[in-house]
Amino acid sequence: xxxxxxxxxxxxxxxxxxxxxxxxxxxxxxxxxxxxxxxxxxxxxxxxxxxxxxxxxxxxxxxxxxxxxxxxxxxxxxxxxxxxxxxxxxxxxxxxxxxxxxxxxxxxxxxxxxxxxxxxxxxxxxxxxxxxxxxxxxxxxxxxxxxxxxxxxxxx
Amino acid sequence: xxxxxxxxxxxxxxxxxxxxxxxxxxxxxxxxxxxxxxxxxxxxxxxxxxxxxxxxxxxxxxxxxxxxxxxxxxxxxxxxxxxxxxxxxxxxxxxxxxxxxxxxxxxxxxxxxxxxxxxxxxxxxxxxxxxxxxxxxxxxxxxxxxxxxxxxxxxxxxxxxxxxxxxxxxxxxxxxxxxxxxxxxxxxxxxxxxxxxxxxxxxxxxxxxxxxxxxxxxxxxxxxxxxxxxxxxxxxxxxxxxxxxxxxxxxxxxxxxxxxxxxxxxxxxxxxxxxxxxxxxxxxxxxxxxxxxxxxxxxxxxxxxxxxxxxxxxxxxxxxxxxxxxxxxxxxxxxxxxxx
Numbered sequence: 001x002x003x004x005x006x007x008x009x010x011x012x013x014x015x016x017x018x019x020x021x022x023x024x025x026x027x028x029x030x031x032x033x034x035x036x037x038x039x040x041x042x043x044x045x046x047x048x049x050x051x052x053x054x055x056x057x058x059x060x061x062x063x064x065x066x067x068x069x070x071x072x073x074x075x076x077x078x079x080x081x082x083x084x085x086x087x088x089x090x091x092x093x094x095x096x097x098x099x100x101x102x103x104x105x106x107x108x109x110x111x112x113x114x115x116x117x118x119x120x121x122x123x124x125x126x127x128x129x130x131x132x133x134x135x136x137x138x139x140x141x142x143x144x145x146x147x148x149x150x151x152x153x154x155x156x
Numbered sequence: 157x158x159x160x161x162x163x164x165x166x167x168x169x170x171x172x173x174x175x176x177x178x179x180x181x182x183x184x185x186x187x188x189x190x191x192x193x194x195x196x197x198x199x200x201x202x203x204x205x206x207x208x209x210x211x212x213x214x215x216x217x218x219x220x221x222x223x224x225x226x227x228x229x230x231x232x233x234x235x236x237x238x239x240x241x242x243x244x245x246x247x248x249x250x251x252x253x254x255x256x257x258x259x260x261x262x263x264x265x266x267x268x269x270x271x272x273x274x275x276x277x278x279x280x281x282x283x284x285x286x287x288x289x290x291x292x293x294x295x296x297x298x299x300x301x302x303x304x305x306x307x308x309x310x311x312x313x314x315x316x317x318x319x320x321x322x323x324x325x326x327x328x329x330x331x332x333x334x335x336x337x338x339x340x341x342x343x344x345x346x347x348x349x350x351x352x353x354x355x356x357x358x359x360x361x362x363x364x365x366x367x368x369x370x371x372x373x374x375x376x377x378x379x380x381x382x383x384x385x386x387x388x389x390x391x392x393x394x395x396x397x398x399x400x401x402x403x404x405x406x407x408x409x410x411x412x413x414x415x416x417x418x419x420x421x422x423x424x425x426x427x428x429x430x431x432x433x434x435x436x437x438x439x440x441x442x443x444x445x446x447x448x449x450x451x452x453x454x455x456x457x458x459x460x461x462x463x464x465x466x467x468x469x470x471x472x473x474x475x476x477x478x479x480x481x482x483x484x485x486x487x488x489x490x491x492x493x494x495x496x
Contacts (some may be wrong), residue, residue, distance in 0.1 A: 014471060019188065041207035043229035043422045044200070049222045050215070053355040055290035057215060061174060063159070070170060074225060075288030076213065076256055076399065077386070078173035079180045079195050082160035090168050 178254040207423040209401040215393045233398035233417040235409035239433035242335030244404045263307040265290035267458025279446035289388030299379035308375040321373040324350035328459035340408040344394040349376035407433040
């Protein structure tokens with residue numbers, strides 16, 4: 001289409017003559033082999049410990065700032081991560097400050113001596129963004145003499 | 157990462173819940189699915205740490221000190237045979253996927269003396285594959301048939317069915333079939349179903365009844381009178397379970413106990429199907445469509461094999477009432493009281 005080409009050429013020349021610059025960027029697109037471009041997704045393995053006295057499988061995770069190591073039960077039957085507050089009554093009754101007795105010895109529920117200076121309230125230590133006001137009924141197992149209690153309970 | 161703080165609780169440890177976001181506490185509290193947040197596995201997928209919201213659970217056997225959860229992949233060295241994938245069932249009241257519920261279609265008791273396919277009008281049963289529950293809970297009808305096979309009995313003082321600890325070496329097993337006749341079948345041995353009552357110290361002894369004086373253990377299958385029925389750790393240890401929260405499927409295969417080799421295959425993209433898993437045809441779509449018939453307990457005697465216990469008392473079989481004389485009938489009702 002000779003006429004169009006001429007028109008285009010003349011308009012380019014015209015703009016050059018007026019010292020305007022039309023910049024056309026071109027990008028070189030490299031067509032790499034498909035394999036190289038395919039993102040390789042990772043997998044993550046978490047070892048869970050079989051705690052027969054508590055009747056479940058537990059993962060040790062580091063939570064919060066400053067971080068605390070907690071041992072939490074891996075539960076495909078629920079969908080939230082939650083930790084007991086150090087001020088929960090079960091911790092007060094079972095905790096003996098030596099941290100060697102009962103489920104609290106797993107580190108999920110410890111007594112923290114007040115640090116020097118202003119102490120943040122327990123709730124903010126882990127900076128939860130979602131306050132649980134009611135939780136799914138958890139069925140846990142109860143047997144006489146067995147440490148793990150199996151009762152229906154509600155976590156607040 | 158969103159997590160909750162339990163200010164009032166009666167268990168002294170916390171949880172990592174990895175289920176559907178629809179099952180988060182906040183959804184129940186606010187009665188709204190839109191209140192859901194991205195929980196751990198959902199967040200991992202969203203942040204492209206893994207390709208898709210899926211993970212595999214390998215609990216290994218009862219005596220193993222640990223198992224593993226593999227986010228974003230499967231490990232082909234941790235199971236035997238092939239993975240079969242079956243559909244997760246939606247929650248009937250909410251119409252959403254909120255729990256790992258699948259159809260348990262069949263239970264067969266196998267031993268040296270025979271195989272009994274247990275029947276119940278409750279089958280197929282919706283069961284939740286729940287790692288957070290120690291034991292397994294089936295409808296009373298099926299639970300009592302299983303107890304009859306192995307000689308377990310319910311003790312009110314314990315609040316559970318108990319069995320002599322010597323039965324842990326029984327060579328009998330139960331095969332759980334899922335997703336219809338063509339679905340995966342998982343065999344569970346008695347070594348996974350006989351648990352210490354006290355994990356430190358000695359178990360109590362039966363103080364009366366036919367097991368008087370024998371060490372008492374807890375049986376891994378208990379009864380519930382209503383849904384949800386649960387297959388907990390006593391079942392899950394025997395299976396390699398892949399949870400796919402995007403395609404709403406679960407794949408099952410027989411676990412490879414104490415496997416040491418590893419071959420991780422990652423899910424390759426968001427929404428990818430479970431790798432190396434075959435689909436299952438003719439899966440059930442309703443529960444409780446079965447019928448009850450008298451399947452007998454031919455396998456029961458064989459459950460004594462491998463144990464050092466005295467032979468089990470002959471079962472009281474309704475079918476034989478008209479045949480056997482009253483003098484040879486043994487009542488099954490046990491009412492032992494534990495020395496705790």
